[in-house]
Amino acid sequence: DIHKVAKAEALGICRLLDGEKKKLTGEVEEMIDVHYKPVKEIEERAVKAAAVKANEERLEAIRLEAERTAERERREEELAAREAAAKAKEEEIAYMQRELDAAKQAEIDKQAAVKAAQEQAEHDRIAAVAKAEQDKKDAAELAGREKQAAVEAEKDRQRKEAEAMQAELDWAKKIEAERIADKKHRTTIEQKVLTGICAETECGAPLANNIINAIVDGKIPHVIITY
Missing domain, CATH: 1.10.287 (Helix Hairpins)
Structure with a gap:
């Protein structure tokens, strides 16, 4: 990833700087040892050493900037990872809460349906009992009316028969x-x-x-x- 690449580049720069430093140090020591060399050569070497130092400082600045960039990117990646993990956790919690709410609502709906079915069954039972009682009452009343009608019919038959017999008897008496x-x-x-x-x-x-x-x-x- 970017962090590893930046770190590798920084290590490469450090190794390069160390090599340049060792080389420059050797050259300076050699120049000091050879004190009899011309001053101009010494000055050139000093200028070269200054250039090397400036380049070293530039490379060090680049290394430090690369490290800062890598650290910033690492922190940003960690922050993004934490935010993604937190978001995933929130989504998981929200999903679990929705599932829990759905389960609770399903249980509430189930209990309501059971209660409604029980109430309907009780209502139907009461209605059936009332209808049975009413049918029984109606049947008893009908049977009573039919019985009374039969009694009245029998009485009427007997009355007519008695009247006929009486009329016949009266006719016979008259004759x-x-x-x-x-x-x-x-x-x-x-x-x-x-x-x-x-x-x-x-x-x-x-x-x-x-x-x-x-x-x-x-x-x-x-x-x-x-x-």
Whole structure:
């Protein structure tokens, strides 16, 4: 990653600087040892040493900047990683909370459905009991009405039968009374005829009675008794 690359570059620069430093130090020591060399050569070497030092400082500055950049990028990466981890944790917690809320709501809905089903079942049971009682009551009332109607019909039949029997009896009594009255009337008339025959003839009562019976039976033509 960027941090490792920057660190590798910084280490390379440090090694380069160390090499230059060792080389410069050797050259300076050699120059000092050779004190008899010309001053101009010494000055050139001094200028070269200053240039090397300046380059070393420049490289050191680059190294330090690379280290700072690498450290900054490392911190940024760590911060981004922590933020990503925190976000992932928050999302996980939010997901778990949603799952928990959904489970709670499902349980609430289940209990509500069970309660509603129980209430409906109880309502249906009460309605069924009430209907059964009402049907029983209606059936009893219908049976009572039918029984009463049967009783009334039987009473009416018996009444009509009694009335018919009474009418027949009254008719029979009337016929019998008329028959008795007619017989009595006939007997009275026939007795008068008998008395008249006996009074007007020399016939006795038995003969007169035979004559009357013959007239009544229509055995004597053109002779009738008017009752």
